[in-house]
Amino acid sequence: MTTHTPTTPTKSKRLSLQGMLTAFVVTVTFLLISILTWNSWNARTTTLNETKTATANMARALAQHGEDTIGGIDNVLVGLVETLEQNPWDSEHLDRMNMFMRQRVADLPLLHGLFVYDDKGRWIVNSQEVLRTEFNNSDREYFIFHRDHADRGPHVGPPVRSRSTGDWIITVSRRLEHPDGSFSGVVLATISMQYFRSYYESFDIGKSGAIFLATQNGTLLVRRPFDEKLIGSDVSKGSIFQHYSKHGPSGTAILVSKIDQVERISSYRRLDHYPVLISVALSTEEVLTGWREETIRYVSASVVLIVLLWIMGLRLIHQITIRERAQAELRIARDDLERMNGELAALALLDGLTGLANRRRFDAALDEEYVRAMRNRTPLALVMLDVDHFKKYNDRYGHPQGDECLRLVSRVLKKLQSRTGDLVARYGGEEFAILLPGTDIDGATVVAERTRAAIQELNIEHAENPGSIVTISAGVTSIVPVRSLAGNSAQDLVRTADQALYQAKESGRNRVCTLVSTVSDT
Template identity: 50%
Template sequence: MARSRSLPPRLLGAGFRGFSLLPLAISFVVLVCLSLLAIQLWTTLRAREGQLLEASRESTNLAQSVAQHAYDTIKEADTVLVGLVERVETDGVAGLELARIHKLLVNRVAELPQLHGIFIYASDGSWLVNSQKTLLSNLNNSDRDYFKYHRTHADRGPYVGPPVRSKSTGHWIVTVSRRINLPDGSFGGVALATIDMNYFRLFYERFSIGKKGAIFIANGKGILLLRRPFDEGLLGRDISKFPIFHDYLPKSPVGTAVVQSRVDGVTRINSYRRVEEYPLVVSAALSQDEVLAAWRLDTVMQNAVGGVLVLLIAFIGYRVVRQIELRVKSEAGLVEARNELEMINETLARLASQDGLTGLANRRHFDQSLLAEFSRAQREDSSLGLVLIDVDFFKQYNDIYGHVAGDECLRKIGKVVGYSMRRPGDLAARYGGEEMVVLLPGTELPGALAVAEGVRQAVQSLGIEHSGNALGVVTASVGVAAFMPKHLENQAVELVELADTALYKAKALGRNQVRYESSSEIAAEQAATAFAFR
């Protein structure tokens, strides 16, 4: 059954250590700061919306109060006019008891503080009777707007005219009038009630609408009757083209809109309302700047506190990120130092297992590898080959050419031997002096012989001059051994002994050649030697 493989703990740790916290820390700090700013902005906008909504409700209630007051005021005056018109049309103008009606009108004006006066005009505009204490009979009001209206309009409803100055007192008044008909239905005169403008002004001044708030009342045609703040020059002005009349009233008789005034340029929250039964429109407006003044102050304070908090968090976050960055750099330095140390250790280990002259493995490394490969060959029932190389007449070479040349000769031969390693498991080593060895795991005798012959030919092909050698160049003798070691029957030294015996044969038979020995041949020789001693 196959065994599952997992990462070693050291590699897992290295993976976690490789993960950098710096980008995560920076992202977290930025996210916190942006979240606080977003919450602050959302809170600020919600507070602004709530402030405007509260101001809208306040202006709506104010407009309703103003409209109710206007309705009540006009209603009381109109009620008096309805009674007068009925009496005049019933009794006729000729049959009126002027003194009695005069007294009645004086009492009515005294009872209703909003009334400035009550008047009855004949069909030619002359004064018949009024509420003044001294009757004036030499005046004519046929030039007034309300008189002209009733003379040309047959409807019997009340008419609220534009503000005018009273001819009797000189005060600004609002007029409410009704048509008087003769028995045949023709125009017979006008009944008029006038309302003192100061009555509305005093009422409007009770409301707290700020320095830039505004209240106005206009008739159905869009003629301004009164406005707070009071401006005499605006009385009677046509505002029918203003947004309230032009854009909003046609859509709904009641509503609220944010409009910039064409009178003074102030942007206000306007709540408007058309008065039922009477042709009147009222509006109560609060300055948007004044409504938002407290909100702006709170916003400045909240933003200041929020800004300081964000800056504090950003500073702390910067310090934390800085510490993380320093830690990361320190860890990176430690990792780099560790890597350098590992490289140094590897270099030292390599130097400790490497021959300094030839660059091949040294004797110590070879001995360790031989034991390891011998054990593996025993476990796996595989063959193990060994090639032992000795430079011919090397002592003479040193004597003739010197040790420096001898070292260079060994260095070149070492390269040739190193090239003989064809598989990753092969090992070439300097065995000692001018002897070199190639360990060939998983190689039987024919393969080992092929490697040995290749080395021999390559050494000769170098063409290194050697006058002490009959061939005139440096040559090598090679001994080869290969067998499949058996557990508890063979030892690693046997392979070396076989190769050494083969090398001895190669030298004895004339050098510059390859010879081999097998374990069966050694066993036969040992048996023959034992028989000879019997």
């Protein structure tokens, strides 16, 4: 007698259907993420390109405005030069010149004044009602330039304060000559800086945008946002002029300003006929604000869609694999156990008081980053810092308050940690360490100084410390590790940073000291 066993779907068929459903959900998820990423990146690129075009057009318009402004005034100077060189400087003629100058200043609101000086810098005639002969302008840059150069073209000088009104002005001048070609004086037009400031304020460049006008040699004439301390400063070493020296009279690039460290999309243009450079820049952060908001909306919608897709897919898979629930629950329990073990392992690497990485985590990270820096030949920096006179703090306020002080300091260190690759650890007691991969000595010093200032700004009372508030001292070092016959190791970095910290303490505390560690090649 033959017995027939009822047929049931085989395990391989169930796994095949489960595999197809899983592959479908994963594929759709991957496609959604890929499309979202591509669209987001493409939108970002488009936004930046459109902004580059807009800033380039704005720079062109501002350059044309500057050309027209200086050109119109220069035309007046050309006429004055011709008249003065062809006519005697007698009282009758100078009276007519005074009336003419006053009329030109009245007709051109941007024109602050017109002046004529002789070869000694004495005031001969100007656009004012009363000629003030007590002044002498032989010490002015434009006078010295024309006296020492035979160039008959216009000269745009650095901004100065008017001796007659005290206002900030921009000077445009030309040389006067005797019939034999020798120097006979200077004819000068002054432009009110307020004219350019008002004009530049009319442009919508956001809160962090910038516009500046400078001479070709890098002397700043006027800048928005306006800062009187910057007037006349040398910006030739700035990012705009560096780009200008390499790429020619006009260009657009994403640059970081050396004045305020803001990254901007900058366009510049040199005036065609005058040695002046105009630049307009929009903050990259502000330009991309709309793109970020739109990307967040798309990401949120996509996340909801992906979650729904996975819920539906998992439900179908669950129906197919219901008979394997026990095994699935066992796998879940195993995963939970692994997760908890992972969390326990992570907690073992944290300092219980501050929540920062502990000494064990720091030592492991230091060795790992040291090897990576040696392999990639990149810098590795370390900041060691501790709380000044912390023992005295504990003695005066008690250990519970001392612990709270360390927690407050730790919160500042966490808040200032800006890169995922950096590590902030409690090294021991009141001492902390900041490990900075890919950072040179200057960058690490900036981090240390920012940290010192931020902790000082907490204004935590410390009567036993100079200044009566809690402060820190910090030692900074950075190296590019290489293999060395001397047997250098990651601990050399710690020793050097500790030496720099010791110098900071010995130098009076509440300061940052740097010490460079060197390693020799084999």
